[in-house]
Amino acid sequence: MTSAPPVAAAASERSTPAEVGGSRARRAGSGLGPGSPRRRGRSSNGLRRLEPYAFISPTAILMIVLMLVPIGMVIGYSFMNNVITNHNPKFVGLDNYVDVLTDERFHTALGNTLIFTLTSVGAHLVLGLVFAMLLNTPLLSNASKAVFRTIYFLPWLFTVAIVAVLWRLLLNPNGVINYVLVTLGLSDNGVEFLADPSLALAAVTFINIWAGYPFFMISLLAGLQGIPRDLYEAATVDGASRWQQFWNVTIPQLRPIIISMCLLDLIWTSQQFALIWMTTGGGPINVTEMLSTFTYKLAFSRYEFSMASTSAVIVLLLSMILAVFYVRHQRARD
Known part of the structure; x- marks a missing residue:
């Protein structure tokens, strides 16, 4: 057999313009073209999924650089012998934790921190609730309430440095x-x-109470104003006294706010440093030594950075326990 001429074969392999247009239309209809709507939709969906991560990436980077990396470094330092001052630190395991936990000064600081924190939080709650109820009473006019709110809220407006300097001047022997x-x-x-060992801890605790109760007062006042009056009217119809209304209506309605604020105040007060350092410096004779000042002195007075890191990790673990309770309470409340 003889083969077809080359020109005829090429002509047979060519497609007509109608066939070419039909194939292009079929590809466009099937979404297979490079600029097809399906491909553009997939790319836009992918970009849309990445948008939330783009928004949170600056904050995430800052948290990683300023929080996670330093925390990881401190945890690593706690397992080494004295770092920074030692050019070749060695891994010592849990020796630093044993030394810190058996240190008498750590026990003193832990006991003072417990007394300082629990007393402050309890007084914050009592004073805040009392002042909130006084400001919520219908016996006072609106003008009087505004004046007293301003006076009671003033301590919360001052910074810790101003509070410390103010009370040092007031409590000075010539004050x-x-x-x-x-x-x-x-x-x-x-x-x-502030220099008497028998009065110093009570003095700094009083200063912290004075500076912190407005936070409780404002929060509890908002909670009191959110309690429906129908509950009190129903309790009055049932013959409940003022005390019974307070105990069976007011406190249950404020319980979520009280628990949340107490947990937050426990975390904040247990880490109080500036107020103690600027009033007594942990003295006299360690009677006002807190975990925060104890850790600071280990690092910047004795230059035992590994021991300071160990103390900081212990404080972090204690704070995390309180934080876990706070998060669980918030989830249960939601």
Whole structure:
């Protein structure tokens, strides 16, 4: 057999314009073209999924750089012998934790922190609730409530540095409080509130109570104003007294707010540093030494950075326990 001429074969392999247009239309209809709507939809969906990560990426990067990396470094330092001052630190395992947990100064700091924290939180709650109920009473006019709210809220407006300097001046042997005590004949030469070992812890606790109760007061006042009046009217119809209404209506309605604020205040107060450092510095004779000042002195007074890292990790673990309770309570509340 003879083969077809080359020109005829090429002509037979060519497609007519109608056939070419039909094939292009079929490809476009099937979504197989490079600029097809299906492909554009897939790419836009992929970009849309990445948008949330793009928005949170700056914050995530800052948290990683400023929080996770330092925390990881501190945890690593806690398992080494003295770092920074030692050019070749070695892994010592849990030796630093044993040394810190058996240190008498750590026990003193832990006990002082517990007393300082629990007393402050309890007083914050009681004073905040009392002042909130006073500001919520219908016996006062709106103008009087505004004035008292401003006065009661003033301590919360001051920074820790201002609070510390203010009370150091007031409690100074030549300060206003000692002047009043001497004038009234209650003291001969004044009282060293911040230098007397028997009074220093009570003095700094009082200062912290004074500076922190407005947070509870404002939050509880908002909670009181959100309680429906129908509950009190129903309790009055049932013959409940004022105390019974407070205990069976007010407290149950405020319980979620009270628990949340107490957990937050426990975390904040247990880590209080600036107020203690600027008033007593942990003295005299370690009677106001807290876990925060104990850790600071280990690092920047004794230059034992590994021991300071170990103490910081212990404080972190204690704070995380409180944080877990707070998160669980918030989830249960939601």
